[in-house]
Amino acid sequence: MNDQVATLGRTTDTLIDLAIRFGPRLLTALLFVIAGFIVGRYLSRWFAGVLARRELEPPVRLLLSRVVWALCVLLFAILALQNLGVELLPLIAGLSVVGAGVALATQGVLGNLVAGLSIIFAKPFRVGEYIAIAGVEGTVQSVTLFSTTLAHVDQSRVVIPNRKIVGEILHNYGRIRQLDVTVGVAYDTDLKTPLALIQQVLAANPRVLKEPAAVVQPVKFGDSSVGLAVRPWVAVQDQVAASGEICAALLESLRAGGVVMPPPQREVRLIGTPA
Numbered sequence: 028m029n030d031q032v033a034t035l036g037r038t039t040d041t042l043i044d045l046a047i048r049f050g051p052r053l054l055t056a057l058l059f060v061i062a063g064f065i066v067g068r069y070l071s072r073w074f075a076g077v078l079a080r081r082e083l084e085p086p087v088r089l090l091l092s093r094v095v096w097a098l099c100v101l102l103f104a105i106l107a108l109q110n111l112g113v114e115l116l117p118l119i120a121g122l123s124v125v126g127a128g129v130a131l132a133t134q135g136v137l138g139n140l141v142a143g144l145s146i147i148f149a150k151p152f153r154v155g156e157y158i159a160i161a162g163v164e165g166t167v168q169s170v171t172l173f174s175t176t177l178a179h180v181d182q183s184r185v186v187i188p189n190r191k192i193v194g195e196i197l198h199n200y201g202r203i204r205q206l207d208v209t210v211g212v213a214y215d216t217d218l219k220t221p222l223a224l225i226q227q228v229l230a231a232n233p234r235v236l237k238e239p240a241a242v243v244q245p246v247k248f249g250d251s252s253v254g255l256a257v258r259p260w261v262a263v264q265d266q267v268a269a270s271g272e273i274c275a276a277l278l279e280s281l282r283a284g285g286v287v288m289p290p291p292q293r294e295v296r297l298i299g300t301p302a
Contacts, residue, residue, distance in 0.1 A: 056108070059104075060100075062103055063099060063101075063107075067096040067099035067100045067103075068096065070099050071092040071099075072092075074095045075092040090172065139173040139174065140172050140173060142188075142189035142193040143170070143171065143189040146170060146192060151197055152167055152170075152199050153167065155167060156201050156202055158199050158200065159197075159198040159200070160187065161187055163179075164177070165177030165178050165185050166178045166263055166264070204260070204261060204262075204266045205258050205259070205261075206266070208270070208277070209254045209255065209256055210257060210281070210288065211249055211252030212252055212281075212287065213289050214251075214253060216253070216286060220285075220286060221284070221286045222244075224281055224286065225243050225255065227280065228273065228280050231276070232269065232272055235259040235273075236259070236260045236261060236262070241260065242258040243255070243257055243258070250291060257273065257277065
């Protein structure tokens with residue numbers, strides 16, 4: 028019993044001694060860390076407000092504000108460790124080894140991060156533009172540090188890892204698309220009539236843009252008809268609807284105007300029989 032009391036007394040004395048020796052340092056270090064989080068949050072919000080007044084993409088503003096927050100917290104953490112008397116050089120060396128191991132284990136994630144930074148700063152496309160990349164296409168919904176999301180015409184979403192975008196051939200259509208419709212008319216048709224009717228149909232459709240001007244001209248001599256190209260410009264979101272509306276309106280207008288649109292025909296002759 029006396030040994031237990033003596034042991035408890037020595038333990039209590041040791042704890043009191045440690046509290047007296049290291050308590051103020053530990054408390055100061057804790058205050059440094061708390062101050063780092065508070066100051067970091069204030070500075071990151073202030074910096075985000077400054078960046079909001081400039082023409083920067085949202086991911087860039089978010090990244091830079093988070094970097095400011097991380098640097099501020101790291102600075103105060105270093106001050107806290109120095110106050111505790113921790114040797115920083117061995118700690119930095121150990122963190123470097125751990126960082127190398129983490130980098131090897133997360134090559135794909137880091138590849139997406141680097142590719143995301145390249146996309147954000149190089150700006151090969153912006154949110155709202157229609158692009159074709161890596162075998163898929165759609166309207167750019169969002170660009171983050173790790174992936175790019177496209178809205179497809181069938182109301183689905185396509186999420187592409189950023190490392191699949193950098194280094195690939197990118198087709199950026201912008202915010203408008205050019206429709207490609209071909210109308211066949213008979214060879215004996217006066218082309219002025221169907222060309223005028225096509226222009227009227229395009230002018231009556233509110234989805235068709237006035238600028239750039241639509242391309243309407245003969246482009247092909249078919250087996251039984253002359254092909255007329257109808258290529259108006261529309262907004263990306265109107266592409267599917269405008270294509271159907273224009274085809275239906277062209278068929279109705281050309282029929283009403285008496286323009287003959289012959290179906291494909293073939294003439295077959297057997298050798299050795301009367302023509």
